[in-house]
Amino acid sequence: MSKRLRSSEVCADCSAQDPCWASINRGILICDECCSVHRSLGRHISQVRHLKHTPWPPTLLQMVETLYNNGANSIWEHSLLDPASVMSGRRKASPQDKVHPNKAEFIRAKYQMLAFVHRLPCREDDSVTAKDLSKQLHSSVRTGNLETCLRLLSLGAQANFFHPEKGNTPLHVAAKAGQTLQAELLAVYGADPGTQDSNGKTPVDYARQGGHHELAERLVEIQYELTDRLAFYLCGRKPEHKNGQHFVIPQMADSSLDLSELAKAAKKKLQSLSNHLFEELAMDVYDEVDRRETDAVWLATQNHSTLVTETTVVPFLPVNPEYSSTRNQGRQKLARFNAHEFATLVIDILSDAKRRQQGNPLAGSKENVELILKSISNQHSSESQDNDQPDYDSVASDEDTDLETNAAKSNRQKSLDSDLSDGPVTAQEYMQVKNALVASEVKIQQLMKVNINxxxxxxxxxxxxxxxxxxxxxxxxxxxxxxxxxxxxxxxxxxxxxxxxxxxxxxxxxxxxxxxxxxxxxxxxxxxxxxxxxxxxxxxxxxxxxxxxxxxxxxxxxxxxxxxxxxxxxxxxxxxxxxxxxxxxxxxxxxxxxxxxxxxxxxxxxxxxxxxxxxxxxxxxxxxxxxxxxxxxxxxxxxxxxxx
Structure with a gap:
């Protein structure tokens, strides 16, 4: 963090001194205790990153600093700043409050329910309001006023809005104007650097035309953020996009061995997924990588005595009410993969992402990284019977999702740019793929004996x-x-x-x-x-x-x-x-x-x-x-x- 922040920074949620975490999509800094609650909400609510122990793209960190210094927190606490809120007894958390329930309840109300955000006057047609907000966002991103754009996004403006008259998106405007920090904010809220305008040009094209070469390079990085993050997780390297290298595919030590029939079938099913379903699976694995890396940083930075408290464990991906119950359950099961199994899944996804983008034919059977999903149904059954706590969070049904808040649709839609049109695979077939991968323990042991290094x-x-x-x-x-x-x-x-x-x-x-x-x-x-x-x-x-x-x-x-x-x-x-x-x-x-x-x-x-x-x-x-x-x-x- 810059020196200008070090003297006065406080946690946005409880005002504790010297916060060492940031919530990227909220533009705030938070302390350890409040971060433990943010982590439990999920990345669709808050994307947390440690300020010192996590790698940061410089312009992304600069974006968070700018929002923090310009009062982004007042967006999320608007009504608390009203003197009437003091009279009603509503107040924000303090450093002395207990994490549970005091801080947790406040943070959930603030970010999950958006209880304190300024509300626009109600209209009969909400879509008109969203369109108006998106048009305002389209105009605002050519300026350097980040907090205005964050406020519009918090109210429902769409980062990928395609302006019918202008024929482009807010990211095209920001790139043309050289507004790097606006581009970072839009990307956090899902803007796609690969989107073409009415002239067939992308934001990357406009950044290069305007001489904003560093911005153009950063937009390319954002375009490949998903696959870059997966590769870095496994081998600590990222592709050299400047040199036209857009993928790094790590290799397993046992990659020369033939796959079992079950593993071959699993890999073939993965390759046969439609681009849409493959992107969903890749995004879920990205979120699991983020959870595991954040857990590692958390364990390394906490005082060892805090391990016995309830503030340290995020054992699997939290529920996202915008996803189906089936997808949420599949996301949570990713936590059951051990390091070797998860690495093979990551490599499979990287390999197929490269194939899809480059339009290569399906890989042969010798291109092997085994995809093994451990049997979940039989494992820990006795544990779940004795334990008062469920193995997984309660998962909202498809019918319940409309009742949940649509706050902060901030999951970045990672681009996997694919011109290849694979054969359509229905959701039912996709679930059959997942179910086929859930092998019995006996079969897993047989696979291991065949493929042991x-x-x-x-x-x-x-x-x-x-x-x-x-x-x-x-x-x-x-x-x-x-x-x-x-x-x-x-x-x-x-x-x-x-x-x-x-x-x-x-x-x-x-x-x-x-x-x-x-x-x-x-x-x-x-x-x-x-x-x-x-x-x-x-x-x-x-x-x-x-x-x-x-x-x-x-x-x-x-x-x-x-x-x-x-x-x-x-x-x-x-x-x-x-x-x-x-x-x-x-x-x-x-x-x-x-x-x-x-x-x-x-x-x-x-x-x-x-x-x-x-x-x-x-x-x-x-x-x-x-x-x-x-x-x-x-x-x-x-x-x-x-x-x-």
Whole structure:
């Protein structure tokens, strides 16, 4: 942030000092606590980004600074500035207020319900009002008055409005006038840089004609923002658009292997989607990338003691009432993908986006990145029965969406520019595609055995002897050192009585121990919190190492986390009576085990020549998040049980 902001900036929602997050589409700065509420609302309400620990396009940051300095917050709190609001008892939140319910209720009213925004006089025909507002926006974007345009957008002006007399959109006007910040604001609210005017020219064309070359380059970046963000998430690189390179397609280490029949069918179905449905799927994956990256920044920047509060967890994409219930449920299931599965889905989308834009024919079966959607229906079924909290948010039905607020239609419509007209696929066929991808756990394990990376298998075999020796010297625990699928095969029938059902994420059934009776006793809440703080402190060290690209620190950090996890698991009985406790312990210890395995992939390149360090880092972050999530679940459970 610029120096002129540092002395006086306060949170727009509670006036706390030194806010370190921004809501891009609202043009405001917010503190940690208020940001936790914004994150739970979803990107269609508030697009949050950390001011220091997230990469910013310079002109986008400048746009937020300008709006903040020019009182954009007064747009969202218009009626609160009226003296009559004091008399009615309505007030904004304060730094001392509790997050729940005080700050949360205020923030939801302010941005989700738009309770304090200035209302226009009611008219019989709302479409006329929207058209008038859009025409005003069309005229205003040629000036530098950003807050005026934000106010018009907040009232319902359309960023992609095509002026019938002028024959162009507001973004054409802003580009021609060289108004870079106006272009940024319009793009945040869904303006498409690829739209042609009545003369067949795009905003990029007008920016170049006017000599606004930096603006033209930025508009091209915005045009490819979706695919750029997905590529950067996996490999830390973006295409060189100046040189005509518009796509970067990362490769998986096991990309040379043939796909199973199920994976081939899934990839073929993805390719057969209509452009409209493919764009919807790509936008959903973009939102999930944003959620995961924001979670990683959140874990790295928070005080470790805040992990045990309710302000830290956004476990899946929040409901967007403008989408169907089916789409919302599919979006939420994206959170169930582990790092490897999600990476393969991202690469598939990048590959097909490039094919669609360039008009290439369907890819052959050897162009392989496996698309695996883990079975959700059977997983965690016992957890959902014991847990008072549902696995997913309640999803609005199609009939209910008209009753929801249409506030801030701010999801940026990412352009995938496609001239290729694929065969039409109905919504019903699309859902059949999704359902076909939801394979049973047995089929998933079979796919994994077929596609397992041969170099990984070799390393496991080489280390097997030392690992078994280490395990035999340690005291046996039901939760420590979960067995991998490969080890289950190699150990044979001698351990069938003790085998646990192992799933890719290490989540299976706890082995039955006939010598130990189930126990309902739980450790004290204080002990669990103390161990949780120890775990999260170590996780913070690991995430800092990831941010600073100190890959040689991964292994020692993961070992410290594993020790802390083992100590925490030891607090609980060997065979807990509660299935929810068993599930949380399983997630905790198996994630710590997976974390160690992923961190070992950062060994010198001659040992692991196929390692993609960026992909490993994403997997490490996901494992750390899973550990933190499980630790918080255990704190919540013990607190609840011990208070009863």
């Amino acid at each position: 041969l170099s990984d298998e070799l390393r496991i075999m080489q280390k097997k002897a030392s690992k078994l020796e280490k395990q035999s010297s340690m005291s046996e625990s039901d939760y420590d050192n979960p067995t991998t699928p490969l080890e289950l095969e190699e150990t044979g029938s001698g351990r069938k009585g003790r085998q646990r059902s192992v799933i890719w994420q290490g989540e299976g059934s706890i082995p039955e121990d006939t010598d130990t009776a189930p126990s309902s006793s739980l450790p004290s809440t204080e002990d669990v919190i103390r161990k949780t703080e120890q775990i999260t402190k170590n996780i913070q060290e690991l995430l800092r190492a990831a941010q600073e690209n100190k890959h040689d620190s991964y292994i020692p950090c993961s070992e410290r986390i594993h020790v802390a996890v083992t100590e925490m698991a030891a607090l609980f009985p060997k065979k807990p009576k509660s299935e929810l406790v068993r599930t949380s312990l399983r997630l905790l210890t198996s994630s710590a085990y997976r974390l160690q395995s992923e961190c070992k992939k950062t060994l010198p390149v001659e040992t692991c020549p196929t390692t993609d360090i960026q992909l490993v880092t994403q997997q490490v972050i996901q494992c750390a998040y899973d550990i933190a999530k499980a630790a918080k679940q255990l704190v919540t459970i013990t607190t609840k049980e011990n208070n009863n």
